[in-house]
Amino acid sequence: MTKGEKQSTVNIEETFEDEKAAIALKIAADLTDNPSVVDEELLLSQEIKMEVIELSHWYGDHRVLAGISMPIFKNKVTAIIGPSGCGKSTFLRDLNRMNDLVPISKISGKILLDSKNIYEPNIDVVQLRTRVGMVFQKPNPFPMSIEDNIAYGPYIHGVKRDEILKIVESSLKKAALWDEVVNRLKNSALSLSGGQQQRLCIARALSVEPEVILFDEPCSALDPYATAKIEDLITKLKQEYTVVIVTHNMQQAARVSDYTAFFNLGELIEFNTTKKIFQAPERKMTEEYISGRFG
Amino acid sequence: MAKEQPYGGTIRFKEIMDTLNAHLDNLSTFVVKMIQDGITALANDDEKLFNVTKIDLEKVHKICYLLEDTISSSIALHQPFARDLRFILSTLKISNEIHRSAHDAVHIAHSSSFIDQKLHSEIVGKIAQLADKASSMFKDAVEAFRKRKALDVNTWTLLDNNVDNLHSEIIEEIVKIMINDPAWARAGTSLILATRYIERIADHACNIVEESIYVVTSKRVKIE
Numbered sequence: 110m111t112k113g114e115k116q117s118t119v120n121i122e123e124t125f126e127d128e129k130a131a132i133a134l135k136i137a138a139d140l141t142d143n144p145s146v147v148d149e150e151l152l153l154s155q156e157i158k159m160e161v162i163e164l165s166h167w168y169g170d171h172r173v174l175a176g177i178s179m180p181i182f183k184n185k186v187t188a189i190i191g192p193s194g195c196g197k198s199t200f201l202r203d204l205n206r207m208n209d210l211v212p213i214s215k216i217s218g219k220i221l222l223d224s225k226n227i228y229e230p231n232i233d234v235v236q237l238r239t240r241v242g243m244v245f246q247k248p249n250p251f252p253m254s255i256e257d258n259i260a261y262g263p264y265i266h267g268v269k270r271d272e273i274l275k276i277v278e279s280s281l282k283k284a285a286l287w288d289e290v291v292n293r294l295k296n297s298a299l300s301l302s303g304g305q306q307q308r309l310c311i312a313r314a315l316s317v318e319p320e321v322i323l324f325d326e327p328c329s330a331l332d333p334y335a336t337a338k339i340e341d342l343i344t345k346l347k348q349e350y351t352v353v354i355v356t357h358n359m360q361q362a363a364r365v366s367d368y369t370a371f372f373n374l375g376e377l378i379e380f381n382t383t384k385k386i387f388q389a390p391e392r393k394m395t396e397e398y399i400s401g402r403f404g
Numbered sequence: 405m406a407k408e409q410p411y412g413g414t415i416r417f418k419e420i421m422d423t424l425n426a427h428l429d430n431l432s433t434f435v436v437k438m439i440q441d442g443i444t445a446l447a448n449d450d451e452k453l454f455n456v457t458k459i460d461l462e463k464v465h466k467i468c469y470l471l472e473d474t475i476s477s478s479i480a481l482h483q484p485f486a487r488d489l490r491f492i493l494s495t496l497k498i499s500n501e502i503h504r505s506a507h508d509a510v511h512i513a514h515s516s517s518f519i520d521q522k523l524h525s526e527i528v529g530k531i532a533q534l535a536d537k538a539s540s541m542f543k544d545a546v547e548a549f550r551k552r553k554a555l556d557v558n559t560w561t562l563l564d565n566n567v568d569n570l571h572s573e574i575i576e577e578i579v580k581i582m583i584n585d586p587a588w589a590r591a592g593t594s595l596i597l598a599t600r601y602i603e604r605i606a607d608h609a610c611n612i613v614e615e616s617i618y619v620v621t622s623k624r625v626k627i628e
Contacts, residue, residue: 341415363481364414387480 158183158321158351159204159241164218166199166375168211173199175375176218181321186343186352188366188383190359192404195372197355201323204353205241206234222321239266242319246326248306250298250313255281255290258298258309262317276316283349284312285342304335311342315350322346324354328361340365359399363387371395373404410552417482420474424495425550427471431499432546434464435506436539439605442512443535446519446598447528454513464506471499490622491552494615498549501608505542508601508608515601518594527577531599534570538606541567545612554620555613560627567606574599 159181166174173196181187181204189197199208206227208214219226227237251258259277268276277294281287286308290301298309307327314322324343328336343352343365356362362369362383369386371378371394379386379395390396398404411421438460445453475496478484484492512535519528541563548555575596582592610627617625 337414344415360483363483364416383481384477388476 155180155182155185157181158223160219160221160224161200161204162219162221164200164203164216164220166196166203166208167215169213173375174203174216177372177377179370179377179380181351181353182368183351184347184349185367186347186354186365187368187370188362189353189355189370189372190357190362190398191372191378192398193357194374196375197372198325200372201243201325201353201355204321204323205238205243206232207238207243209234239317240319241321241323242314242317243323243325244307244310244314244327247330248303248310250301250306250309252297252299254295255298255301255309256294258313259316262313266317280312280316281309283315283346284308285338285345286312302335304331304338307331307335307339308342311339311346315346319350321351321353324352324356326356327354328356328358336361359387371398373398411488412486413482413484413488417478417484417488420478420482421488421491424471424474424478424492427467427474428495428498428502428546428550431464431467431471431502432543432550434460434467435502435509436543438464438506438509439512439535439539439542439602442509443532443602445513445516447525447532449516449519451516454510454516457510457513461506461510464503468499468503472496475499487552487619487622490619494549494619498546498612498615501611502546505605505608508605511601512598515594515598519591527574527581527595530570530574530577531595531602534567534574534599535602535605537563537567537570538602538609541606541609542612545609545616549612549616549619552616552620554617557613557617557625557627560610560613564606564610564627567603571599571603 157180161177161179161181164174164177165172177200189200191197202208203216204220204227208216216228220228222237222240226232227241251261253261256277259280260273263273263276278287281290286305289305290296290309293300298306301309307330311322311327327343328339331339340361343354346352347367354362354366366383368380369383370380371386371390371392373394378398379390379392381391385391386395387399390399396402411418438457441453441457441460444450445457475492478492541560545555578592578595578599582589614625614627617623
């Protein structure tokens with residue numbers, strides 16, 4: 110007698126159907142461990158560097174931001190995306206009070222940096238902008254040498270000459286520019302290519318040892334190769350700094366960021382991990398925007 | 405001359421591609437082990453190994469899920485082009501081949517429930533030989549795919565023919581035994597199915613080789 114005859118009640122198909130059902134249940138249970146499905150846990154597990162609470166912003170009577178609340182996680186890259194006029198640049202500039210210089214500008218709400226409201230009256234704005242640096246859309250090196258572009262910030266903050274030279278080198282290295290300019294530090298910064306100028310501006314921002322770096326469309330004036338260099342640089346910088354980037358290039362937000370906030374008409378529509386936003390957004394409006402149905 | 409970069413794109417894309425490769429490596433290791441366990445279960449009439457292959461199959465499902473998730477991220481977040489795009493799309497296709505091979509391994513192990521190996525260990529030995537060939541082809545195919553190597557179509561056509569010939573030979577022998585000893589029909593049928601599953605694993609390996617050729621050359625070739 111064969112073993113098969115002894116076990117004639119065993120049905121192969123049934124066995125595998127049961128197995129399939131068991132596996133399906135197991136996978137369903139495992140999904141809860143997967144970050145692409147349960148992002149709330151991932152959000153809660155991060156350390157918060159800045160926190161925006163009920164932020165609204167007006168230019169005169171026109172409200173451009175309406176009750177924005179979101180965290181900015183430490184050592185992560187947060188991208189702000191949305192159609193033109195959605196308030197993303199205004200939001201970015203509120204993070205280091207750049208909009209204070211706009212006379213008709215008015216805000217309500219709070220922005221906490223390490224749990225302290227940066228809009229408190231006793232806050233030193235110059236000190237704040239040292240901690241929260243900014244890199245702009247168009248490279249804007251000072252009309253001076255490469256070295257002096259970096260040295261200028263530390264110099265006005267009273268850093269000694271010997272120390273400044275070290276800062277110049279370390280900042281250029283962090284900005285992945287040192288090898289390209291080490292033999293021409295005294296040359297004019299304006300002789301550099303667009304991509305190099307932008308990395309010089311990043312090095313300049315790094316020279317005053319910020320904790321947060323704000324990037325306002327940092328690659329919009331650059332070619333794809335220079336863009337890739339800046340994107341890789343941002344990935345490296347997040348190991349030491351917290352990064353917030355505003356971009357109308359959704360692909361760039363997808364490539365470089367860990368978290369993405371989608372703004373529309375001054376409102377925060379959705380904030381989540383970049384993976385979740387670009388693969389399975391929760392809000393219909395986000396889905397329509399990222400898939401190019403509007404904006 | 406600078407060493408050729410395996411992938412284009414940003415640091416983050418390279419990281420995601422490394423993850424993809426690691427998942428493929430994991431999958432291949434699991435499936436090769438499952439094939440070996442399946443054959444051992446068949447040869448030694450070991451039902452415990454059948455249960456081990458079932459547990460491994462769950463792990464394969466999980467890794468396949470992670471692989472698909474990684475593929476989805478790589479496309480949605482990094483917009484790959486050219487060879488990188490071909491590699492990612494082909495990875496999705498070969499994950500199906502790997503997944504099916506894992507199921508075949510479980511079916512092989514399950515055949516042990518119906519076989520009395522004392523009667524025809526010689527046949528089981530030949531099946532083990534067939535499984536060695538198929539398992540080795542599978543391992544080499546995934547390895548070549550991961551390393552983006554285009555293997556030689558003629559060599560692989562020969563390997564596939566060898567497996568097909570051995571498969572036919574084994575079936576002939578089993579049929580002869582079944583004709584002479586009808587009581588062995590059930591066991592014989594299970595062995596025929598087991599050899600068929602093994603032969604299919606070799607077919608999956610050939611499909612993977614076809615994909616690796618496509619990734620490297622962007623040309624579609626068929627191993628007949």
